[in-house]
Amino acid sequence: MGRYLLKRLILLVPTVLGVLTLVFLFRPLIPGDPIDFMLGETAQPADRASLRHAFHLDRPLHEQYLIFLRQALCGDLGQSIHARRPVKRMIAERIPATVELTLAAALVAVLIAVPAGVLSALHKDSWVDNGAMLFAMLGVAMPNFWLGPLLIMFFSIYLGWFPVSGHGGLAHLVLPALTLGTAMAAILTRMTRSSMLEVLKEDYITTARAKGLSERVVIWKHAFRNGCIPILTLVGLQLGGLLAGSIITETIFSWPGIGRLTITAIYSRDYPLLQGCVITISFTYILINLLTDLAYGLSDSRIRLGREPVA
Numbered sequence: 001m002g003r004y005l006l007k008r009l010i011l012l013v014p015t016v017l018g019v020l021t022l023v024f025l026f027r028p029l030i031p032g033d034p035i036d037f038m039l040g041e042t043a044q045p046a047d048r049a050s051l052r053h054a055f056h057l058d059r060p061l062h063e064q065y066l067i068f069l070r071q072a073l074c075g076d077l078g079q080s081i082h083a084r085r086p087v088k089r090m091i092a093e094r095i096p097a098t099v100e101l102t103l104a105a106a107l108v109a110v111l112i113a114v115p116a117g118v119l120s121a122l123h124k125d126s127w128v129d130n131g132a133m134l135f136a137m138l139g140v141a142m143p144n145f146w147l148g149p150l151l152i153m154f155f156s157i158y159l160g161w162f163p164v165s166g167h168g169g170l171a172h173l174v175l176p177a178l179t180l181g182t183a184m185a186a187i188l189t190r191m192t193r194s195s196m197l198e199v200l201k202e203d204y205i206t207t208a209r210a211k212g213l214s215e216r217v218v219i220w221k222h223a224f225r226n227g228c229i230p231i232l233t234l235v236g237l238q239l240g241g242l243l244a245g246s247i248i249t250e251t252i253f254s255w256p257g258i259g260r261l262t263i264t265a266i267y268s269r270d271y272p273l274l275q276g277c278v279i280t281i282s283f284t285y286i287l288i289n290l291l292t293d294l295a296y297g298l299s300d301s302r303i304r305l306g307r308e309p310v311a
């Protein structure tokens with residue numbers, strides 16, 4: 001376990017460097033002078049020169065890259081142009097809200113998808129199976145920017161059950177979590193169904209039933225446990241995708257998370273803040289993938305981390 005973890009951490013080094021390099025290249029690739037976006041074309045030459053020096057834009061590109069890399073690896077994400085506050089502190093204030101929304105959306109997706117996928121596999125080609133697959137198709141087809149306002153109009157404006165927007169108690173969390181978790185639930189339902197159909201064909205499932213084990217034990221202890229490896233993989237990948245999807249959802253529901261902060265940085269042309277948000281989301285995605293790999297060994301005793309799976 002320890003050797004595998006060390007190997008994974010070493011392999012993360014080129015990934016982290018690649019992310020930081022791509023984030024750095026965003027600024028030179030943006031059309032126009034970033035100083036004009038920050039100060040406007042009517043700014044005084046002295047102000048332009050001062051800001052250019054503050055962001056090291058008066059130095060060669062390779063020196064800018066080395067400075068950016070050193071600061072990023074030390075946790076220095078710079079200072080926001082408009083808020084005049086450290087980017088790291090602004091992001092830290094928004095992380096709890098985004099984590100809360102992401103975990104709630106993932107919980108909604110799992111609670112919907114796992115039972116639906118298992119029932120769909122157990123009742124293949126029945127009305128249960130067809131209904132679950134219809135839900136999966138609708139969930140994938142409905143974008144967040146359409147589903148969110150639709151939920152607001154029905155549950156908030158028409159029924160008055162939940163607040164329209166904002167961040168507060170559990171009532172504020174329900175609609176954003178449903179909006180963000182529906183697409184993940186749809187994809188996860190299809191994966192759960194497919195994985196369970198494969199596992200239910202295995203000989204050890206037939207043997208377990210022949211021993212007289214209850215159907216509940218056969219399905220959940222033997223079939224689902226051995227079939228959840230691809231499900232764990234998808235959940236890990238989708239958790240990272242939820243961070244990107246939260247940008248739209250947080251904007252719709254005025255949720256004070258990193259996604260909404262990213263939109264604010266784009267609108268205000270606050271490049272240090274935008275870079276910090278992108279780095280944070282990217283590193284979180286990398287961390288989630290690492291934790292997903294480590295979870296494999298906990299879900300299936302046949303798997304030995306760092307070795308080939310045991311048949």
